[in-house]
Amino acid sequence: MNVPLIVTFLDVLETGNFKRTAERMNIMQSTVSARIRHLEELVGARLFERGRGGAEPTAAGRRFEGHCRAFLALWGHARRDVVSGGRSSNHRLHVSCQYSLVRAYLLDWIDRLRSRDGLDLHVEINFSSQIQRDVLSGETDIGIMFAPQLTPDIRIGELGAAEFVMVSTEHGTLEDVDTRRYIKVAYTSAFERALDDALPELAFPSMVIGSDDLAIELLARHGGTLYLPLFAFQSARSKVPNLQLVRDAPIIPQPVFSAVHMRRRSDPLVVTALKLLREVIDQH
Numbered sequence: 001m002n003v004p005l006i007v008t009f010l011d012v013l014e015t016g017n018f019k020r021t022a023e024r025m026n027i028m029q030s031t032v033s034a035r036i037r038h039l040e041e042l043v044g045a046r047l048f049e050r051g052r053g054g055a056e057p058t059a060a061g062r063r064f065e066g067h068c069r070a071f072l073a074l075w076g077h078a079r080r081d082v083v084s085g086g087r088s089s090n091h092r093l094h095v096s097c098q099y100s101l102v103r104a105y106l107l108d109w110i111d112r113l114r115s116r117d118g119l120d121l122h123v124e125i126n127f128s129s130q131i132q133r134d135v136l137s138g139e140t141d142i143g144i145m146f147a148p149q150l151t152p153d154i155r156i157g158e159l160g161a162a163e164f165v166m167v168s169t170e171h172g173t174l175e176d177v178d179t180r181r182y183i184k185v186a187y188t189s190a191f192e193r194a195l196d197d198a199l200p201e202l203a204f205p206s207m208v209i210g211s212d213d214l215a216i217e218l219l220a221r222h223g224g225t226l227y228l229p230l231f232a233f234q235s236a237r238s239k240v241p242n243l244q245l246v247r248d249a250p251i252i253p254q255p256v257f258s259a260v261h262m263r264r265r266s267d268p269l270v271v272t273a274l275k276l277l278r279e280v281i282d283q284h
Contacts, residue, residue: 003075006068007133008035009047013065014149016054024129069153072137091269094122096131098145100187100212101256104162104231105144105280112276119269128188135259141270143259144277147188155265157258157274160281164191166249167233168225169242174249177202183226184208185215191254195227198250216240227252231284256281 011021012032022029036055040047047061057065093113097106102125113121124140128147134140135154148156164187171177184205186192196203209215215226219240228236230251237243258277264270 002038003072003137005035005039005042006072007137008032009039009061010065010068010072010136011133012036012048012055013057013061014151016056018050018055069136075138091118092120092122093142093269093273094124094140095142095144095273096124096126096134096140097143098128098131099125100146100229100232101144101162103235104229104284105256105277108280108283109277112280113273116272132259135261138261138263141260141264141267142273142277145257145259146254147190148257148259153262155260155262157260159256159258159274159278160284161253161255163230164195164227164252164254165230165233166225166246167228167236167243168246169219169223169240169244171225171246172244174246177225177246177249180206181224182207183215183218183224185212185226185228186210187212187254191252194252194254198252219243229254 008021008025011025012018015021015024018032018036019029022032025032036048043060043064045060045064046058047064048055048057095109095113106123106125110121110123113119124134126134128143128145129149131140131143131145132148132151132154135143136151144159146162148154150156166174166177168177170181179202182202182205184192184195184202184207186208209218209226212228212232216228216236216239218224219226219236223242225246233243233245258274260270260274
């Protein structure tokens with residue numbers, strides 16, 4: 001079976017839209033259509049009804065979903081077992097963390113994991129959507145992210161919460177903040193909604209950035225005001241020495257989640273690794 005066909009099928013099930021799946025997978029919409037047609041030919045049944053409103057799964061498509069999820073998980077675990085088993089007798093753990101969380105928890109967590117004998121550790125940094133796809137396919141054992149999507153085969157666990165604070169190169173109080181110099185950093189849609197509810201006057205700024213690293217570079221060059229995770233404040237000050245907390249601005253909490261395939265939720269190695277991660281987060 002062609003794995004990209006299965007992954008594309010499951011993504012269309014989730015989005016209900018060929019165009020949206022193409023955007024998420026960074027491929028052409030025509031490629032999505034071709035993959036679904038090919039899969040339908042292989043299965044011998046129509047999997048989606050196409051229309052202006054999107055793609056609605058047929059009864060056959062719904063029945064096929066469970067088989068696809070089971071196949072992806074089994075394929076991922078089998079592939080990793082074959083690849084790693086020939087090189088080492090150690091246990092192997094593959095973890096993937098969202099970019100914005102790396103500075104907060106990942107290094108301390110890695111230190112704790114590396115202290116365990118007989119463990120080969122593979123670490124990746126990625127975006128939450130790709131992390132979740134890798135967990136679903138069995139390529140990743142544990143994913144750490146801000147905004148997971150609920151799917152039947154992935155167990156989501158809340159690990160704690162990161163606090164986001166307003167920082168500025170120019171002002172120490174909220175009333176002095178110049179809205180024309182405010183940069184919105186779009187961490188997640190949930191974060192944006194919480195921020196807009198707390199500060200509706202800043203809901204439509206002149207600049208929106210999708211990366212806190214890029215936003216910090218802009219602060220270093222031009223100054224301004226934005227929200228950062230509290231854990232990133234000290235490292236940001238190394239690049240922007242005059243950066244200060246806007247102390248009366250609201251603090252925006254953002255939950256941190258783990259994502260583990262249901263097949264691995266009781267794996268002793270995964271259970272222990274998550275326990276160590278919770279200890280790291282509690283200490284922050």
